[in-house]
């Protein structure tokens with residue numbers, strides 16, 4: 001017999017919890033849902049565009065009735081639960097239904113607060129909460145002329161805007177002298193007010209309502225100062241009150257909201273609660289992003305996986321009034337000791353303010369130009385040290401021109417046919433379409449449905465921006481920590497720390513310790529764990545080929561036709577006639593269809609059949625070559641220029657140093673690919689300043705540069721320091737690599753890593769702290785003992801033959 | 813009707829891995845799970861014919877190496893939001909030998 005789960009409240013948080021639960025464990029419960037409204041689950045956020053005539057009710061349905069049926073959920077709409085019988089473990093409804101439960105989920109949302117002034121109960125006085133309210137407003141707009149909206153917050157202004165779009169004459173009454181004071185500071189609020197006024201909206205600021213006038217139906221509003229205005233419709237948007245009546249009557253502990261712990265459990269352990277009705281660590285929330293986070297946690301516990309924790313959220317806000325761009329997040333009013341960065345252009349009607357404490361963003365208000373809102377919010381949540389780009393941060397991310405955040409911010413302006421994901425050929429239009437028609441809120445959803453950002457990931461920032469601009473702040477960007485993958489709730493950092501502290505030395509140990517949901521893990525976490533274990537326990541952990549992507553398993557790059565490419569290593573790009581001849585012979589022997597000199601100064605042989613790989617490597621290995629690891633999250637190439645031996649500008653032996661660096665570092669597995677270069681003088685022919693580690697030789701020594709990359713978004717390196725000898729170059733290089741190997745997340749290149757942890761942090765560890773540098777270098781050399789085994793040679797000698805030999809059968 | 817063909821010893825297929833079986837008409841990918849179940853699929857992803865044999869196996873699914881579709885080993889069908897199926901073939905393991913029926 002399945003356990004019975006009853007959901008009270010068919011709204012955004014409750015149904016999202018069910019969706020998450022079905023993903024985790026579709027079979028566990030027999031589910032019944034009660035919703036007081038007559039609709040299936042819809043996107044409440046989008047009521048404002050519905051009111052403004054930009055969308056229809058059908059457009060905003062998130063789960064239609066068929067969805068409930070397909071998932072075996074019994075849905076009762078238009079029937080409110082009126083009593084919870086906790087002793088008898090059942091709920092009773094207004095229409096007399098009685099349904100037993102094993103677990104109960106409360107998601108009753110909130111009610112608009114109606115100010116109890118005389119006349120508040122007249123016809124024509126409403127809140128702005130559900131489809132019925134929108135219908136009332138649309139009806140009124142047809143018949144009447146004048147509307148008053150009480151409350152100049154987010155909701156009030158969206159209501160006022162919608163009514164205005166429907167031809168009404170709208171006055172907004174606000175108690176404070178600042179509009180949206182919970183989200184805006186005075187300068188931004190004034191800009192907002194001015195532009196709404198330009199559209200025809202009227203304001204009565206610092207005005208307190210004392211009475212709704214009229215007989216039977218509202219006809220006017222009277223204020224505390226005795227003045228009055230006409231009004232056929234009064235919308236109260238002065239705040240919401242968590243809907244706790246039902247829970248309270250059942251004796252469940254409530255304060256402002258239904259009190260829950262970090263697992264979203266109420267004081268009755270059989271009863272969970274999520275959404276606006278909830279109070280968690282003293283906080284209530286009124287935006288969907290945190291509610292979705294709660295939903296995830298509740299689902300995790302309902303599925304009895306029992307490891308997720310909700311730890312509160314930082315939220316950001318945007319106003320959904322067409323033509324007005326406004327963004328706010330965090331502590332946007334500075335406290336003593338904070339610094340504020342402001343960029344204001346009254347001519348353009350734009351205003352940007354960042355509140356900064358200890359070089360970290362604490363809050364942001366943007367008006368007019370909000371395109372960087374997502375980026376600032378990301379920096380805020382990640383607690384990123386901004387000192388490296390503080391001087392230009394207000395100009396926005398595009399001004400940085402870096403790869404680190406990989407974010408193209410002018411996304412709203414892109415045409416629909418702009419290709420966003422080059423890997424999977426997905427255009428902006430397709431992504432927007434999927435978000436709208438399938439009701440997607442999270443990056444993972446978009447990845448799953450469109451494949452955008454699911455391959456190389458470099459367009460993730462773009463996709464996030466599209467999400468943010470398409471669904472407004474409903475976009476679920478809140479997770480304060482990103483789990484490594486869907487198999488776990490733990491982040492990369494937590495897992496890396498756990499592997500070290502608890503000496504977890506096998507994949508099963510890691511998965512067991514962190515209570516993986518999936519005993520085998522998945523294609524995302526297996527390679528990551530394999531890397532973390534290799535990096536942490538050199539010589540002890542045995543590489544697991546089945547947890548590597550095919551390129552690393554077959555030691556070659558799989559091409560689109562299923563063949564492979566082979567790139568022998570040419571140390572420092574130097575080569576001899578014998579080597580070239582050997583490569584040419586191999587190419588002839590295996591009929592390689594195409595060869596190319598790569599940008600990494602070696603030779604790529606394309607179109608090799610998998611079965612031929614071991615034989616070809618055997619020949620190459622006998623000629624003295626090792627693998628170039630052109631396929632791996634590993635050390636790729638060391639690019640060098642001509643240098644002092646030949647070039648008239650050369651100051652040092654860049655080629656010789658390049659060879660030494662490559663001999664030191666080849667074979668090393670990395671979180672991501674890693675490239676080096678050495679230029680013989682500041683003319684920098686080897687492009688050392690867009691490498692993970694670059695050396696630029698000067699007369700007096702060697703400049704060391706870190707954290708650069710080419711790619712979709714180029715990032716130029718930061719200058720780490722200058723050293724005097726080749727030995728020092730090797731030591732600093734090895735130490736930097738080891739720091740990166742030990743601390744970066746899998747699939748994080750040095751550029752975003754350096755930006756995430758802060759350049760100063762890296763510099764401190766490598767340059768200022770000599771003991772740490774030497775220790776890192778020693779650890780690197782130790783691990784290289786086990787890494788510098790040529791995988792080609794090993795295979796040529798018989799390792800993993802099954803990987804390469806097909807089993808042939810002829811027709812039976 | 814079953815035409816059982818012996819293709820390999822169970823040990824010849826790595827756990828959570830696969831082998832390719834070449835037939836006259838196509839390649840078949842034969843997978844072995846952690847608990848030694850064996851499955852066989854036509855070695856062509858329903859998306860763009862990626863070689864499923866080269867993917868990462870977890871539970872009873874394999875993730876295609878080209879664009880990460882997740883294919884159910886038993887049915888040959890894509891899981892999650894993706895749609896499409898490749899052919900699935902019957903297998904059996906007896907006395908440590910793997911048999912395939914095409």
Ligand SMILES: Cc1cc2nc3c(=O)[nH]c(=O)nc-3n(C[C@H](O)[C@H](O)[C@H](O)COP(=O)(O)OP(=O)(O)OC[C@H]3O[C@@H](n4cnc5c(N)ncnc54)[C@H](O)[C@@H]3O)c2cc1C
Pocket residue numbers: 008009010011012013014034035036037044045046047048079080081082107108109110128129130155158243246274275276277285286287288289291318320472473474
């Ligand atoms: C006009 C408008 C615009 C908004 N814009 C944004 C925005 O841009 N961004 C954002 O993040 N958030 C926005 N919000 C807020 C967001 O919609 C809410 O935070 C979210 O919907 C709350 O989800 P919930 O599940 O807690 O409550 P709800 O979605 O309100 O769901 C609760 C449901 O429970 C039902 N119910 C209550 N009691 C019972 C009972 N006893 N029995 C049966 N059913 C019951 C209610 O009828 C309701 O349908 C907006 C809200 C409104 C009204």
Ligand code: HEM
Pocket residue numbers: 456458557565566567598599600601602604628629630636637690709710711712
């Ligand atoms: C952003 C994502 C990138 C992806 C997905 C990518 C992918 C690839 C692939 C698949 C190959 C191998 C071709 C083959 O041999 O089969 C390759 C090779 C190469 N790439 Fe990239 N690349 C990226 C960025 C870059 C950047 C930024 C640079 C240089 C600044 C670069 C320089 C090279 C070079 C020099 C090679 C030649 C191989 C070698 O000698 O090792 N790539 N890349």
Ligand code: SF4
Pocket residue numbers: 641642643644647648649650651654679680681682683684685686
């Ligand atoms: S970087 Fe300087 S030394 Fe090297 S080739 Fe260019 S000009 Fe010559």
Ligand code: SF4
Pocket residue numbers: none
């Ligand atoms: S080699 Fe690099 S740049 Fe060229 S097509 Fe492949 S991924 Fe793109």
Ligand code: FES
Pocket residue numbers: 857858859860861862863876877878879880881
């Ligand atoms: S070919 Fe398999 S996912 Fe694209």
